[in-house]
Amino acid sequence: xxxxxxxxxxxxxxFYTQNGEVQAVRxxxxxxxxxxxxxxxxxxxxxxxxxxxxVLRLLPDNAKIKEGKISFNGKVISVLSxxxxxxxxxxxxxxxxxxxxSSLNPLISxxxxxxxxxxxxxxKTGKTEMRSRVLELFHLVKIPxxxxxxxxxxxxxxxxxxxxxxxxxxxxxxxxxxxxDEPTTALDVTIQAQILKxxxxxxxxxxMSILFITHDxxxxxxxxxxxxxxxxxxxxxxxxxxxxxxxxxxxYTMGLIRSIPKIGQDKSVPLQPxxxxxxxxxxxxxxxxxxxxxxxxxxxxxxxVPPYTAIKNHHFSACWLVxxxxxxxxxxxxxxxxxx
Amino acid sequence: MKLLEVKNLIKHFPxxxxxxxxxxxxDDVSFHINEGETLGLVGESGCGKSTCARTIIRIYDPxxxxxxxxxxxxxxxxxxxxxxxxxxxxxxxxxxYTSLNGxxxxxxxxxxxxxxxxxxxxxxxxxxxxxxxxxxxxxxxxxxxxxxxxxxxxxxxxxxIARALxxxxxxxxxxxxxxxxxxxxxxxxxxxxxxxxxxEKLTYLFIAHxxxxxxxxxxxxxxxxxxxxxxLSESKExxxxxxxxxxxxxxxxxxxxxIHAGKITDKAEMSGxxxxxxxxxSGCRFCGRCPYAKKIxxxxxxxxxxxxxxxxxxxxxxx
Ligand SMILES: Nc1ncnc2c1ncn2[C@@H]1O[C@H](COP(=O)(O)OP(=O)(O)OP(=O)(O)O)[C@@H](O)[C@H]1O
Ligand SMILES: Nc1ncnc2c1ncn2[C@@H]1O[C@H](COP(=O)(O)OP(=O)(O)OP(=O)(O)O)[C@@H](O)[C@H]1O
Ligand SMILES: [Mg+2]
Ligand SMILES: [Mg+2]
Numbered sequence: 001x002x003x004x005x006x007x008x009x010x011x012x013x014x015f016y017t018q019n020g021e022v023q024a025v026r027x028x029x030x031x032x033x034x035x036x037x038x039x040x041x042x043x044x045x046x047x048x049x050x051x052x053x054x055v056l057r058l059l060p061d062n063a064k065i066k067e068g069k070i071s072f073n074g075k076v077i078s079v080l081s082x083x084x085x086x087x088x089x090x091x092x093x094x095x096x097x098x099x100x101x102s103s104l105n106p107l108i109s110x111x112x113x114x115x116x117x118x119x120x121x122x123x124k125t126g127k128t129e130m131r132s133r134v135l136e137l138f139h140l141v142k143i144p145x146x147x148x149x150x151x152x153x154x155x156x157x158x159x160x161x162x163x164x165x166x167x168x169x170x171x172x173x174x175x176x177x178x179x180x181d182e183p184t185t186a187l188d189v190t191i192q193a194q195i196l197k198x199x200x201x202x203x204x205x206x207x208m209s210i211l212f213i214t215h216d217x218x219x220x221x222x223x224x225x226x227x228x229x230x231x232x233x234x235x236x237x238x239x240x241x242x243x244x245x246x247x248x249x250x251x252y253t254m255g256l257i258r259s260i261p262k263i264g265q266d267k268s269v270p271l272q273p274x275x276x277x278x279x280x281x282x283x284x285x286x287x288x289x290x291x292x293x294x295x296x297x298x299x300x301x302x303x304x305v306p307p308y309t310a311i312k313n314h315h316f317s318a319c320w321l322v323x324x325x326x327x328x329x330x331x332x333x334x335x336x337x338x339x340x
Numbered sequence: 341m342k343l344l345e346v347k348n349l350i351k352h353f354p355x356x357x358x359x360x361x362x363x364x365x366x367d368d369v370s371f372h373i374n375e376g377e378t379l380g381l382v383g384e385s386g387c388g389k390s391t392c393a394r395t396i397i398r399i400y401d402p403x404x405x406x407x408x409x410x411x412x413x414x415x416x417x418x419x420x421x422x423x424x425x426x427x428x429x430x431x432x433x434x435x436x437y438t439s440l441n442g443x444x445x446x447x448x449x450x451x452x453x454x455x456x457x458x459x460x461x462x463x464x465x466x467x468x469x470x471x472x473x474x475x476x477x478x479x480x481x482x483x484x485x486x487x488x489x490x491x492x493x494x495x496x497x498x499x500x501i502a503r504a505l506x507x508x509x510x511x512x513x514x515x516x517x518x519x520x521x522x523x524x525x526x527x528x529x530x531x532x533x534x535x536x537x538x539x540e541k542l543t544y545l546f547i548a549h550x551x552x553x554x555x556x557x558x559x560x561x562x563x564x565x566x567x568x569x570x571x572l573s574e575s576k577e578x579x580x581x582x583x584x585x586x587x588x589x590x591x592x593x594x595x596x597x598x599i600h601a602g603k604i605t606d607k608a609e610m611s612g613x614x615x616x617x618x619x620x621x622s623g624c625r626f627c628g629r630c631p632y633a634k635k636i637x638x639x640x641x642x643x644x645x646x647x648x649x650x651x652x653x654x655x656x657x658x659x
Contacts, residue, residue, distance in 0.1 A: 043522040044493075158613045159385075188384040189549070190610045193593035200605045215523055218595030222604040245599045259527035261556035262597055263579055270534065271556070273527035277492045293524075 004031040004071075005209050006055070006093070006177055011068035013047075013054045022281045024050040024063075026233035029308075032177065037203050037210040039220035039227030045278055047233040048213045052179045056095060057085045073176070091121045094170035098182040100162040104154040110165045111138075111150030117172040137168040141198060160191035167198065174206070181213045196223055217256065221245065226314070229253050232279045232289025235308065239315035249317040249333050252290045288320070296321060296330055342408075343543045344396070344511055345372040349405035351388075351395045355618055363617050365391040367567035368405070370644070373560075375510070378537070378544040380558030380575065382551055382590070384614055387564040389547045393513045396545070397429050398422055410510065427457050430504040434516035436496030440488040440503075447484035450474070450503045457507060473502045477532060494525035498532065505536060513545045518553065530557060551594050555579050563587045566617055566625040569644065573651040583653040586610075586626045624655070632657055 008030040015022040025047040032038050042048050053059050055070055055077075070078040077088060089095075097103050105113060114134045118125055125133070131150075138146035141164040154162055163183055170178055180199065184192040200223055203210050212223055220227050221241050229237045229244065229252065237250040248254045255274040276293035279285055285292060291301035298320065306320045321331050328334045349369045352362040366388045373379045381389045394400050396407055398414060407414040409429065414422065430453075433439040440449055450470045460466035471481045477498040488496055497517060504512055514533065518526040534557065536542055548554050554561060554575075561578045563571040563586065571584040582588045589610030612629035621627055623638040630637065636656055647658040 043524055160613060188614075189551070189593040189595075190384065190589055191613070192595070193604065193607065193609050194611070196595075196604045197607070197609050200603065204605070216595060217523075218597045221597065221599065221601070222595050222607075241599060245597075256524060257597065259524060260597055261527075261530070261552050263552050263555055263594070264576075265552075265556055267556060270531050271527040273531060274524040275528070277494055277525060278522060 003033065005034045005073060006030075006032040006211070007069075007071045008051070008055065009069040009071075011051065011054055011070065012066040013050050013059070013063060013068075014066055015060075015063045017062065017282075020282050023284055024233055024281055025054065026284065028068075028230075028233075028235060030228060030235075032209050032211055034176075035203070035207050035209055036226065037200070037212055037224045039224035040211065040213045040230060041215065041217055041220050041227055042230030043215050043278060045281065046230040047281075048230055049181055051230075052095070052181055052211065052213060055179065056089050056093060057082055058089075058095075087121075090117060090170075090175070091173040092175055093177040093179065094173070094175040095179045095181065096163070096166050096170050096183045098185050100159070100166040101154065103166065104162065104169075106154055109151045109153055110157065111135075111152075114138075114165070114169050114172050117169050121173045133172075134168075137171055138164075140171065140202070141165075141168045142194075143168070158191075160187055160194060163187065163191075163195055164198070167195075167202075171202070171206075175208065177209045177211065178202075179211045179213070182215070184219065185214070185216075192219070199223065217245075217260065229256075232284055233281060234289055234305070235316075235318060236290065237317045237319075239311070243311070243315040247311075247315070249311050249315070249322050250319050251294050251296055251321070251332070254332070255293075255295075288318070296332065298327070341375045342372045343375040343410060344545070345406075345408040346370055346392075346396065347406040347408065349392065349395060349407065350403040351391050351400055352403045358618075361618055364567045364620060365617065366395060369564075369567075369569045370405075371560075371562055371569065371572055373511075373543055373545060375543055376537070376541045377559040378546050378557055380554035380561040381545065381547045381564060382549065382554050382561060383564035384590075385549070386566075386614065386617065388567045388617075389564055390515055392564070393431070393515050393545060393547060397426070397431060397513060424457075427453075427507050428509050429511040429513065430507060430509040432497075432500050432504045432512060432514045432517045434519050436493055436500050436520060439500060440496060442487065442489050445485055445487060446474075446479075446491075446499055449488065449499060450484070450506055453503060453507050459507070469506065470502075473506045476505075476536075477502045478528075492525075493521050494528060497521060497529055501529075501532060501536075505540070505542075508540065509542070511543045511545065513547075515547045516549070517546075519548065519550070526553070533557070551579075551591065552597075563590065566614065566620065568625055568641075568654065570626065570655070571651075571653045572644075573648075573653075577648075577651055581648070581651070583647055583651065583658060584626075584655050585630045585632055585657070589629075 011025055011028045013025040040048050054065050111134050115130050135146045143149055143164050184195050226240055231252050237253045258272045279289050287302045287304050288306050291297040301320055306318045308316050308318045309322050310316055321333050347370050351366040355361040395402050402415050447470050451466045454460050454466050518529050558575045561575045562569050565586050571587050582591050623640055624642050627633050627637045642654045642656050644652050644654045647653045
């Protein structure tokens with residue numbers, strides 16, 4: 001196994017609002033290895049964005065990292081000042097967001113914006129070299145006719161093309177890590193497929209690591225080799241795509257996969273939804289965050305957070321049902337655990 | 341029996357500050373829905389799905405064409421003549437957050453259509469009907485006294501459904517009813533909609549961009565591209581045997597929940613962007629992105645033809 005490029009240890013991030021403390025991230029551990037595409041899957045409010053914004057310290061003022069250690073390339077970056085982290089942002093770790101319009105300056109041409117990003121980190125770059133580097137980046141992200149497009153303003157681009165500009169911007173300083181926070185959620189499926197393919201090829205060609213955040217299990221499956229399933233600010237399960245889709249050891253992951261209709265599915269059979277609704281992070285459940293909706297929940301699930309248990313190499317689950325003294329009845333993992 | 345038949349429906353919007361130019365939002369679209377069945381409408385953003393729905397229930401006035409509902413052409417009726425018919429066609433919207441009035445209690449929101457259509461003799465009777473409805477969508481009477489903002493997205497969509505169904509309409513137009521909901525909530529709402537359909541013999545026009553959801557819920561599916569219906573067939577057939585190159589590309593782009601489907605890098609992608617609906621290409625609207633385009637495709641728009649039994653497609657590959 002290659003060593004961790006980015007390591008997050010026991011990260012806890014909260015927002016302090018008029019209604020109280022919103023516990024958005026509640027103790028996340030994560031390792032992103034060099035060259036890998038790691039998926040972070042979870043539904044709305046599960047803490048995906050807050051986690052990634054904690055890494056680059058892009059949080060709003062009412063947010064605070066309460067606990068935890070974040071290291072990049074072996075160096076602890078969570079202790080750096082906001083000013084010091086700015087040197088890392090863009091150059092070592094870059095980010096692409098869901099809505100490119102809100103992160104692009106509407107008044108400056110797309111070419112100039114990319115040039116500006118290079119200038120921040122490499123102020124000595126000459127004019128002609130700068131222009132050719134920008135054009136090279138546009139070429140890399142497959143913006144057609146880059147010379148003609150250089151002077152265009154963001155609104156003169158379609159949504160998919162804008163997202164390409166955002167990716168060019170993120171790649172401007174050849175970062176080691178790209179954090180992509182739902183970069184395709186606002187796009188049509190055909191455009192989404194184009195962007196995903198672009199990211200996958202960039203990862204291969206540049207050897208870049210990608211932390212890909214999404215609520216779409218299908219997207220993760222196409223792009224990533226490994227994924228983490230989040231719920232209520234915590235990790236529920238982690239493993240390879242095969243682990244999660246064929247041998248899941250967590251009722252939440254299983255429920256999600258089961259509830260999504262698949263092409264060709266029998267229409268006369270009702271879908272199997274997960275009942276209830278996601279937790280309120282102002283008052284998160286004391287035990288497992290999924291317990292109130294879990295068909296297998298027992299007493300202990302409501303009161304104590306389950307340990308993060310290794311199922312096999314690199315496959316982990318936070319569920320009382322996979323622990324050593326789990327009951328044999330009403331336990332979907334009881335017999336099959338040896339046959340996986 | 342046909343409950344709704346749309347014939348050559350056209351809706352153009354004028355372009356601001358550009359006299360004479362129009363957005364071809366819906367262009368010559370024809371289809372029908374049988375009573376008790378569901379027609380799914382799919383296609384990329386801006387292809388005209390919502391405009392089509394809104395023109396059918398006459399939120400917009402059609403530029404041309406006929407809308408035959410229950411034997412009557414709605415296209416030419418005045419808003420006053422439409423009012424009694426509206427009772428039979430209701431709409432469920434995408435955004436449960438903005439489509440409900442935040443200052444009204446849930447009970448008042450659901451009772452509003454009853455009052456508008458003078459149904460129920462007293463407030464008590466109406467409240468009784470609302471309580472019944474709340475129960476059917478999985479909420480309880482107590483929920484009725486609260487305000488919409490106190491509910492989660494999934495619960496708000498249940499309220500939206502209760503409001504649409506309390507008049508016992510025949511046709512319900514669902515415009516992206518689950519797109520704004522959490523993944524874990526979507527199946528709850530889909531089940532609710534299909535349960536109601538079976539119980540009340542409802543007819544649905546179901547718009548969504550999630551192709552697997554549309555396949556699951558629909559009897560027939562229509563595929564739109566830039567204001568045009570390019571393919572229309574039974575749902576199963578369309579997904580098994582897509583004919584139009586656009587439909588093929590669309591289906592190939594779905595990130596399938598299938599471990600054996602392969603990684604994105606192994607897939608062929610559909611290149612190009614959607615052209616502008618204002619200055620349209622002269623021939624087939626998909627021509628510029630089509631891997632099979634021939635000379636004729638750029639010259640004249642292909643007509644809709646039956647390429648296989650009950651399977652309509654507008655593409656020169658099949659004529
Ligand atoms: N500025 C803020 N103030 C208060 N609470 C916030 C703020 N931003 C996020 N939160 C809360 O933090 C929690 C985690 O939010 P986060 O944005 O990380 O979710 P997410 O997993 O990225 O969801 P989505 O899929 O909707 O983007 C949620 O409960 C959210 O309400
Ligand atoms: N009220 C309006 N005035 C002017 N143009 C409009 C209006 N409503 C829609 N349009 C245009 O008509 C076209 C079709 O839009 P419509 O909203 O019907 O698409 P859609 O298929 O529902 O897309 P989406 O998937 O994004 O909801 C678009 O080009 C849109 O910009
Ligand atoms: Mg987010
Ligand atoms: Mg729409």
